[in-house]
Amino acid sequence: MTPPAEQKPPRAERLGAVRQVRPATEGWSQKKDAEGRPLLQFASPKRGKPPVHLADLNPEERTARLKELGLPGFRAKQLETHYFTHYTSDPTLMTDLPAAGREELVAGLLPPLLTEVRRLETDRGDTIKFLWKLHDGALVESVLMRYPGRITLCVSSQAGCGMNCPFCATGQAGLTRNMSAAEIVDQIVRANRLIAEGGLGGKKRDDHSADRVSNIVFMGMGEPLANYARVMQAVRVMTDKQHGLGMSARGITVSTVGLVPAIKKLAAEQIPVTFALSLHAPDDTLRDELIPVNSRWKVDEALDAARAYFDATGRRVSIEYALIKDMNDHGWRADLLAEKLNARGRGWVHVNPIPLNPTPGSIWTASERDVTNEFVRRLNAAGVPTTLRDTRGKEIDGACGQLATTEDDERAAEAMPVA
Incomplete structure (x- = not known):
């Protein structure tokens, strides 16, 4: 079905029987483009990127990252459990990870x-x-x-x-x-x-x-x-x-x-x-x-x-x-x-x-x-x-x-x- 065309308000409303307030800002100025239209920002301004985190990576990328660090891929699942199930990034609570290098591992994948x-x-x-x-x-x-x-x-x-x-x-x-x-x-x-x-x-x-x-x-x-x-x-x-x-x-x-x-x-x-x-x-x-x-x-x-x-x-x-x-x-x-x-x-x-x-x-x-x-x-x-x-x-x-x-x-x- 064809959508209805733009509709005009009833005559009483057009004649001012019902108030129509127009959008406007107060206390701040709306940013405008060179043609005076409200400025739209679709692209993100360039700033320093946040550190890469476990949640930025898919499961395969997490395993690959660990292997790059010389660690077995199954450590990724352990980190996932700590972060997504126990809601922690604290290495002292991750006693199933080897003590040697634990802090560095957690800092690298759960910054x-x-x-x-x-x-x-x-x-x-x-x-x-x-x-x-x-x-x-x-x-x-x-x-x-x-x-x-x-x-x-x-x-x-x-x-x-x-x-x-x-x-x-x-x-x-x-x-x-x-x-x-x-x-x-x-x-x-x-x-x-x-x-x-x-x-x-x-x-x-x-x-x-x-x-x-x-x-x-x-x-x-x-x-x-x-x-x-x-x-x-x-x-x-x-x-x-x-x-x-x-x-x-x-x-x-x-x-x-x-x-x-x-x-x-x-x-x-x-x-x-x-x-x-x-x-x-x-x-x-x-x-x-x-x-x-x-x-x-x-x-x-x-x-x-x-x-x-x-x-x-x-x-x-x-x-x-x-x-x-x-x-x-x-x-x-x-x-x-x-x-x-x-x-x-x-x-x-x-x-x-x-x-x-x-x-x-x-x-x-x-x-x-x-x-x-x-x-x-x-x-x-x-x-x-x-x-x-x-x-x-x-x-x-x-x-x-x-x-x-x-x-x-x-x-x-x-x-x-x-x-």
Whole structure:
């Protein structure tokens, strides 16, 4: 079926009966290119590469690396067990390795990647935000959340972000660099270590879920599909049951603002991760301003690629939609979104509206409760499954769109030596 054409708002809304706020920044200036358009950074700036780590290598490469060092290949499996199962890089705990040369071996294949600068917790202790310092001083954050029956970690895939969305705190400073696969994976290993040590509170007596991260969302700092190769290596390590973390691919969500060629590549990977498209507007007029990458790939192109992902994998797609007061929360936009999704079939998609999380200096705020409820009602009434998403970590600036390093973070990181 041909997707519906761009729709105009009802006459009352065009005449100003309903307020329309335009995207704009406050407290910072959006980077622009020579033609005055929001600058998009797809390539990572050149910086010193992090040390090569076990998680950067596939199983064959790990064995080959050990043989280059004059050691038997089976030592790779021992290192994998220590790191991916016991969550340790401490050579003193690896007593199954020969004492002679043990420290050098561990330093060579399990070099330190993340230095914890600070940790912020909610009062109940069920949400923790970490600030990590990388080997070159770059700063990233991840957020650990306990829910009934599962533990979710929101991971970063880049230091900063080059997508330049005006409502997102992460993109204000631009892209510092891509993270390595091992730097991505190490966020999970470090979180698992904290959980194993009893550092994540809030578990209820009748919760019999495993005490380790069960769900990953690539919704921290960065655009995951702009760091495609390293993100996919990290996903392979996460899902490898023999040589990695052994997680379920269905518990891993990879999100994007709409890099259409990379969405098509992801569909061909045959790894059934959950795919999430951060849409935030169903009309190109608004989305061009709200999500600058829409200047490259329009709403219908992104939705076509999302539908193709469902066709290739059978995995239902999530549409993420941050509800912003008087900007994208109008009833006619809910109707247009439903129309465009239904034009591509039924049963392939689920919409997750998210109340906008405030960021310092922003003039924008979340939609009013009645407006939010009406937006959700219209989508459900049109037959589009829609669930208002729970937001965690708002009080510690750990919710969606809030991850950004502050001057206080940078001062704290300067005083912290790299591990």
